[in-house]
Amino acid sequence: MSGSPNRPIGRRTFVAGTLAGTMAAAGSAALVGPLAGSASAAGFGWSDDGSNYVVDTGAGLVFKVGKANGDLTSLVHRGTEYQGYGGKNSHIESGLGTSTVTIAQSGSTILISVTHGTLKHYYAARSGENNVYLWTDKADSSVSATRYIVRVRAGLFLNDEPDSYTYAPTTIEASDVFEKSDGQTRSKHYSKLRVMDYTHLGWSTGSVGLWIVRSNHEKASGGPFYRSLLRHQSADGGGLYEILYYGENQTEPERYGLQGPYVIAFTDGGAPSSSLYPGTLTTPWADGLGISGYVPASGRGRVAGVGIAGRNTAYAYTVGLANSAAQYWGSARSADGYFSVAGVLPGTYTLTVYKGELAVYSTSVTVSAGTTTTLDTITVPSTNDPGNATAIWRIGDWSGTPGGFKNADLMTYAHPSDVRAASWTGNVVIGSGTETSAFPCYLWKDVNSGLLVYFRLTAAQAAAAHTLRIGVTTAYANGRPQVVVNDTWTSSIPSPPTQPSTRSLTVGSYRGNNHTFTYSIPASAWRTDTGQYNVLKINVVSGSGTTGFLSAGTSVDALDLLA
Structure with missing residues (x-):
């Protein structure tokens, strides 16, 4: 759930996530942007070669955009061509096709505008910068545009990270999950990162870095904890993505409107300048360019809260x-829960407080342009956090994630069949001290259904009915738990909650809709001999799914027996 390991930049490649600050310091010698001045660098300008508009930033970066379709057809940095593999260009989705493409210069800014039906896409260059700024305005569903992909020629960067399949010859699922000869798995899906965990991604040789700096994702969907593919590399070449809408394990409808800017950035090997990061980047130079849907800083507001009471400080x-139109997020300060979310479009929003990834409080807040909406201290009611309930026993923590369970960390960057995964089977004994680490993070109908939990009750506890809770974070093919106690009492089959219908557990994501199943277990189900273990069996039931790791399954947040 964290970013890439903290290691020096070398010939290995990496995704920059939570190490952004460290990497920014490492890249301080790189070209920075945006430039505040209006003077043009020597060589800055554009030309028309007949098929493409050719833009020279005057800083060693020359790129071309096709006049017929708006594809990025060339990306040359210091004389090296980086763009393209397999005869394909860099572009929106798989390419727009015939489009209207125009170019204009305004002082130290060049803007290329692409129109295809109701979709508008933009490339901007600033004098003296090794950056390409991009915006995409998708007005409706009539045009497919769920990503921008920068296609990078093979051999320029090396990559054997989880999101690579260069050295993984065996296909183990669909056409996008692979196994190496050593049993480790690779896939473009295995980014390890939630949206809130990274500012930029890409590759570095140590002397040249090529990055995508993501936008603020205000028109994306899924919230701060959403996971999607970010990059890939195979024998043919590599791809860097800005995902505008990703349907896999998606929890929200698609939002429409202008997304951006996101930035293609070259550096001297370090991370891109932090001035390009979402939440930091300002583009007053774009205010008057006529970009469709563009809202300047003056047309946005801020929400700030003085604190959050009732938190679990762990x-x-x-x-x-x-x-329905936008999404934003910010971290609450650990000391007191203070938070500030800036750059918000005017409107009324649902404000949600998350403990980990578990929603524990919500309210409504209205944002106006040019002002700060200040909230008094938010108090999270004790009953809103399921972790506050008194339990006879509890496995895991109520955090909205499977964190701490067996194989949980590995599953954000590997397939469940990966050689590094511990056995998905095995039973759990309350009081052993290994209850959580022995309990698998995922349960499947065809893999480990029927898992047993052993526990003892005192005479007083056995004389009363109790509530069992099982929290889940997502499910595949409507997989859900049905429980059996001591082979004498069986729960009804619960109705499936609303969950994404696509793959999740096998493509690095446990993020769906958090849901808690409750089971009222009568006193007659318990064993009266306090020296004997009670046995809880957890089955996964569903009429859907196929076999193995694609059988119906679910991800576990926590489970407990309430006092």
């Missing part, structure tokens, strides 16, 4: 804002 808290 957990990080995040505050999210969302409505």
Whole structure:
């Protein structure tokens, strides 16, 4: 769930996530942007070669955009061509096809505008910068545009990280999950990162870095904890993505409108300048360019909260804002829960407080342009956090994630069949001290259904009915738990909650819709001999799914027996 390991930049490649600050320091010698001045660098300008508009930033970067379709057809940095593999260009989705493409220069800015039906896409260059700024305005579903992909020629960067399949010849699932000869798995899906965990991604040789700096994702979907593919590399070449909408394990409808800017950035090997990061980047130079859907800083507002009371200080808290048009988030300060979310489009939003990834409080907040909406201290009611309930026993923590369970960390960057995964079977004994680490993070109908939990009750506890809770974070093919106690009492089959219908557990994501199943177990189900173990069996039931790791399954947040 964290970013890439903290190691020096070398010939290995990496995704820059939570190490952004460290990497920014390492890249301080790189060209930075955006430039504040209006003077043009020597060589800055554009030309028309007949098929493409050719832009020279005057800083060693020359790129071309096709006049017929708006594809990025060339990306030359210091004389080296980086763009393209397999005869394909860099572009929106798989390419727009015939489009109207125009170019204009305004002082030290060049803007290329691409129109295809209701979709508008933009490339901007600034004098003296090794950056390409991109915006995409998708107005409706009539045009497919769920990503921008920068296609990078093979051999320029090396990569044997989880999101690579260069050295993984065996296909083990669909056409996008592979196994190496040593049993480790690789896939473009295995980024390890949630959206809130990274500012940029890409590759470095140590002397040249090529990056995508993501946008603020205000028009994306899924919230701060969403996971999607970010890059890939195979024998043919590599791809860097800005995902505008990703349907896999998606929890929200698609939002429409302008997304960006996101930035293609070259450096001297380090990370891109932090001035390009979402939340930091300002583009006053774009205010008058006529970009469709563009809202300047003056047309945005801010939400700030003086604190959050009722927190469990062992957990990080995040505050999210969302409505049908936009989404934003920010971290709550660990000391007191103070938070600030800036650059918000005017409107009324649902404000949600998350403990880890578990929603524990929500309210409504209205944002106006040019002002700060200040909230008094938010108090999270004790009953809103399931971890506050008194339990006879509890396995895991109520955090909205499977963190701490067996194989949980590995599953964000590997397939469940990976050689590094511990056995998915095995039973659990309450009081052993290994209850959580022995309990698998995922349960499947065809893999480890029927898992047993052994526990003892006192005479007083056995004389009373109790509530069992099982929290889940997502499910595949409507997989859900049905429980059996001591082979004498069986719960009804619960109705499936609303969950994404696509793959999840096998492509690095446990993020769906958090849901808690409750089971009222009568006193007659318990064993009266306090020296004997009670046995809880957890089955996964569903009428859907196929076999193995694609059988119906679910990800576990926590489970407990309440006092």
